[in-house]
Each structure stands twice: as C-alpha cells, then as structure tokens.
Amino acid sequence: MAILTSMEMDCGQQRFALAAQASLDGFWETDPRTGETRFSPQWQRIAGLEAEEHTATMDHWLDRVHPEDRPELEQRLTALRGGKIDRMESEHRLRHENGRWRWVTARAIAQRDAGGAGQRIAGTMTDQTDRKLTDPATGLPNRLFFIDYLERRFDEAQRSGNWNFAVLSLGLERFKLVNEQLGYEGGDALLAETAARIQAVIEACGCGSVPARLTAADLLVCLENKPGEAQAMEAARVIGDRLRQPFQWRGHTVSPSAALGLAMAGPGVLNAENLMRDADTAHSAAREKGRGHLVCYSQGMRERALARMRMEADLEQALRNHANPGSEGGQTAGGRLVLHYQPEIDLESGRIIGFEALVRWHHPERGLVMPNEFIPLAEETDLILPLGDWGLAEACRQIGEWRELVRKRNPQHVLDLRVSVNLSAKQFGRPGLVACVAEALERAGISASDLRLEVTESSLMSHEDTAQDTMQGLQKLGVGLHMDDFGTGYSSLNHLHRYPFDTLKIDRSFVQAMEEGKSSTEIIRTILGLARSLDMEAVAEGIETAEQAARLQSLGCKLGQGYYFARPMDPEAVTAMLAA
Ligand code: C2E
Numbered sequence: 001m002a003i004l005t006s007m008e009m010d011c012g013q014q015r016f017a018l019a020a021q022a023s024l025d026g027f028w029e030t031d032p033r034t035g036e037t038r039f040s041p042q043w044q045r046i047a048g049l050e051a052e053e054h055t056a057t058m059d060h061w062l063d064r065v066h067p068e069d070r071p072e073l074e075q076r077l078t079a080l081r082g083g084k085i086d087r088m089e090s091e092h093r094l095r096h097e098n099g100r101w102r103w104v105t106a107r108a109i110a111q112r113d114a115g116g117a118g119q120r121i122a123g124t125m126t127d128q129t130d131r132k133l134t135d136p137a138t139g140l141p142n143r144l145f146f147i148d149y150l151e152r153r154f155d156e157a158q159r160s161g162n163w164n165f166a167v168l169s170l171g172l173e174r175f176k177l178v179n180e181q182l183g184y185e186g187g188d189a190l191l192a193e194t195a196a197r198i199q200a201v202i203e204a205c206g207c208g209s210v211p212a213r214l215t216a217a218d219l220l221v222c223l224e225n226k227p228g229e230a231q232a233m234e235a236a237r238v239i240g241d242r243l244r245q246p247f248q249w250r251g252h253t254v255s256p257s258a259a260l261g262l263a264m265a266g267p268g269v270l271n272a273e274n275l276m277r278d279a280d281t282a283h284s285a286a287r288e289k290g291r292g293h294l295v296c297y298s299q300g301m302r303e304r305a306l307a308r309m310r311m312e313a314d315l316e317q318a319l320r321n322h323a324n325p326g327s328e329g330g331q332t333a334g335g336r337l338v339l340h341y342q343p344e345i346d347l348e349s350g351r352i353i354g355f356e357a358l359v360r361w362h363h364p365e366r367g368l369v370m371p372n373e374f375i376p377l378a379e380e381t382d383l384i385l386p387l388g389d390w391g392l393a394e395a396c397r398q399i400g401e402w403r404e405l406v407r408k409r410n411p412q413h414v415l416d417l418r419v420s421v422n423l424s425a426k427q428f429g430r431p432g433l434v435a436c437v438a439e440a441l442e443r444a445g446i447s448a449s450d451l452r453l454e455v456t457e458s459s460l461m462s463h464e465d466t467a468q469d470t471m472q473g474l475q476k477l478g479v480g481l482h483m484d485d486f487g488t489g490y491s492s493l494n495h496l497h498r499y500p501f502d503t504l505k506i507d508r509s510f511v512q513a514m515e516e517g518k519s520s521t522e523i524i525r526t527i528l529g530l531a532r533s534l535d536m537e538a539v540a541e542g543i544e545t546a547e548q549a550a551r552l553q554s555l556g557c558k559l560g561q562g563y564y565f566a567r568p569m570d571p572e573a574v575t576a577m578l579a580a
C-alpha cells in the first residue's frame, strides 16, 4: 500500500501493509509535528472521493465531519497528539461526496520516541454505515437513516418547492400476541414478511418510496411522488391491504393488521421531525378507531392529542391528590374526583331504596367533568384501576358515614339503603378484585349487603375465562350484583343464567323509546318477564317523565331511577336529606 511503502518500514510493517490492502478499512497516518496527513485510497473511497492516496492536513478529514460529532473527535486527536492518551476510538458521521452521511469508526495509536514525544500517529477508518443504518431483523433502513433521508428531502423540497411526499407511520397490531403465539422467531418472521410486503408494494408502484423500521412493530414509509392527499391515501391503503393478508408460519396462520397514519408534507410543516410527529399522531388516532384503520393527519388532531395528554396527566394528578390527602399543594392541579349519588326509587311508594354512585371530576379549569369525558380515557390508560379503587373505597366510606349519621340521630332506626358502584371492565378482570372489595368493606366497617356492584355484559365478555370465579367470589362475599345497561350489549340469556346476578338494570334507551313505538314496550315487558322467571329484581334506568314511570309500573316494573325522580346529587345534598 502506497501510503506505507513511502515510509521506512521494517518487514513486519510490510506484511501489515499487505493486509491493509486486502482490508475494507481505510488507513491514515499523521505526523504530529507538521500535521501532514496521508489518507489511503480506501479512506478516500469511504468519503466518496477519488480512490487514490491523498496527502493533506487533518482538515481534509475534520471538515467532512458532522458538526455535532466534530468537537469530540478533535478533542481525542488533540489528546493523542499531546501524549495524553496512547490510543483512541471515535464513532462519527462523515460526509460522503454524494452529500449523505456515512457512519465511520476511526481507531488510532501513537508511536512515541524515547523522550515521549509523538513521532507518528496511525489509524484505521471503518465504514459502519450499513450496520448502523440497517435494521437487522428486517433488513430495512432504520430510524437514523430515515431521519437523515427525510431531513434531506425537506431541504430539497424547500429549494425546489416540490412537496410531493408524505410520511406513513404504521404499526402491526397485536404484535405481542403474535410473539406469544408463534414465539419470537415467528414474530421476527412476520416482521421480515411485513418489510418484504411493503417493499413489494413500493417496487410495484415504482415511485421510489423509502421504508424504515422504527421500533418493535412500528415502521415508517416516506411515500414519494404523491402530489396530493388522495394519491398518498391510496398508496397507504394498498400497503394496509397487503399487510392484512394471512401470514403462514410453520403450520400456523395469523391474520395480521396494521394501524396506519399518514401526514402530507407541505411548506406549512416546519421540518422533518414535525412531519414524523404528525404521522405518529394520525397513527395513534387510527389505533383508537379499532383494528386496521387508516387516518390522515388533519389540523386539530394534534391539539386534540395534546388535550388528551393533558387530561391524562391531570387525572393522574387528581388521583395522586386523593392518595396523598396531605399534599394540599396538589389540590388545585388536577382537581378532585367526587361521587354523586342518584336515588333508586320504589315506583309504587316513591321511597328511596338506594343510590347509584356516579363519579365526577372537579377540574380546576374545566369545572365539573362528566364520566363519559374521562372514563374512556381512564380505561385506555389503566388509570381506571386506581380510579376504580378510589371509587369503591369512597362509596364504602360514604355508606359508613351515612349509617353513623342516621344511627346518631335515631339509635332505633336502621338505615335501609344500598349503594351501587360501577365496575369497569378492567377492574372486573383484575385478579384480586374480590379481596379488594372485601378490604374496602372492612375498612369502612360496613356489611357486604350495603354494597352492590354494577357489571356490564361487555365486562363479562372481555374476561370470560375469569368471570365465573370473580362473580362467584363476589356473591360469596355477599355483595349485590347488578347487570348494568341490559339490552344494549349481547343480551345473552346465557349471561343472566350463568352468573349470579340479583338485579337487572334495563337500559335507558328502551325506557326513552317507549313513547315512540310498541317494540320498546314489548322489549321491556320481555325483560321484566325474564327477570321474574330468574328471580331477579329489575330497575328501569333513565325515567324522565311521569308517563314513563306509570307505564313501567303498569308493566310490572317495581324499581326505577331517573331525572324524573332525582338527578345525581352531591354527597352534601344526600347528607342533608338523610339528616332531615
Ligand atoms: P350508568 O352506570 O348506566 O349510569 C347511568 C347514567 O345515566 C348516569 O350518567 C346518569 O347520570 C344517567 N342518567 C340517570 N338518569 C337519567 C335520565 O333520566 N336521563 C338521562 N338522559 N340520563 C340519566 P353519568 O353519571 O354521566 O355516567 C355515565 C356512565 O359512566 C355510567 O353509566 C357508567 O357506565 C359510567 N360511570 C359513572 N361513574 C362511574 C364509576 O365510578 N366507575 C366506572 N367504572 N364507571 C362509571
């Protein structure tokens, strides 16, 4: 190799030079006294330059180094030259002649004279780009590559005004399940297949789009030559369809699907990072819709996503405020949750026989927030678990307090009130629910018969494997069990029959539709007959008028709940009522 033969070499060095010629690594050597540096042909090739030996100063190298990486490399070279260290290693980005970044590792060693002064510094340069920018599982470019590509694409579009590209963010759904079913090898095979399918679509359209793997089961595609949203959406749809085709693995078949989020580039999008973020926001929106959806980013989506994030953080804070009642400083941030109580009425006597506890959120800025605005979010984020724990404990505590209040006023009077608490699906499916309920009862010093739990059919369906044990455990404990919203879900007789419910709550949609037609009345009549034959109580929900109450009564419905009798009340109102 010319760079070394030009110097005095012993036999060992010559053998080394021969090896160097066969190597894919580049070589360089610098004289610390003059700064003169020689670069081997392979070094030059890595930088995309003429592949012949080149002599220059160190700046020939340093000027090509990525500005973020340069200070560290310079610092190490200086330390090596100054005799502070004997060897060094540096990974950095080197600008190729084509304008792209190559990832390289430079290693060097210093040779010193007897006095310790540096005589010669020699080193290698290894091109790591393929390793660094390729995802080993799929062979696709990785995130680093994609970001670099997209940034350059932005620069180019800013110069040319040609914004005909979009970013598609896609994620294989239920990938964890695939890993569990097929093992990690099967999961990897599905990833590789996904990459191949995307590549095939891209090749078929010949549009020069660029795919990359981001993390686990998330991928990105820069869709090229898509002058408008319609074209980009169509391309995304084709990719989504292709990914939905069944995947075979060692005799197993899985039906994959992907959530897809698309964001169009345009002069209004500030930079590559923002475009990726928009695609990601659309991807999240697609995931929320269910399986296999494609969503295009739109104005407002990000604001909504941010609002959701804020709400999640606030809800978490509100729960923390309850967990640490001492931390009064946190009382304003996040606000507080409260249970309101809606009376359940004996339709004949008009007497209150119990209450349903319904959660509300006193938010510092938004005021009173209703459960439909935050229960779904809590369900998604698992905040429903601490929320449910809090609700259960709070309802039990409140029952105990009311009992005590009535007992103090009139020691002879036994308060005959029950309180129902809604259980979310996740809460219902959680191991240890029965013990958790038992503990809440004990802590509040109330008996199990004071408490009812409302479970929906969909909760039963989502946890079919454990539902039977859970329901029996709760029954054994002695708490009442209400099937909530009956008639809206699967309304399977099997559910009523199999599980030990004692009360069935007729969904308010039937009550409210009674006036509109005969069919709702007939459905209610059937449900009431069903309850009677299974020896269950029935409560009609959502009674808003005297006519509805009378009609229900004539159909044989004994219990009801609704705005006609009372809206959900805050605990102080109930306390005042009981005191009176
Ligand atoms: P749900 O369990 O079916 O509760 C009945 C809902 O109907 C309550 O809405 C109640 O205010 C409303 N309602 C009562 N009477 C009438 C009426 O005459 N007309 C109309 N239009 N509505 C009436 P709310 O309080 O907004 O609660 C909505 C849902 O949120 C509840 O439905 C329940 O599924 C859920 N939820 C409420 N509190 C909790 C809780 O602490 N934990 C869980 N997991 N879910 C809760």
Ligand code: MG
Residues within 6 Å of the ligand: 356, 422, 454, 484
């Ligand atoms: Mg309910």
Ligand code: MG
Residues within 6 Å of the ligand: 484, 485, 505, 507, 541
């Ligand atoms: Mg209900």
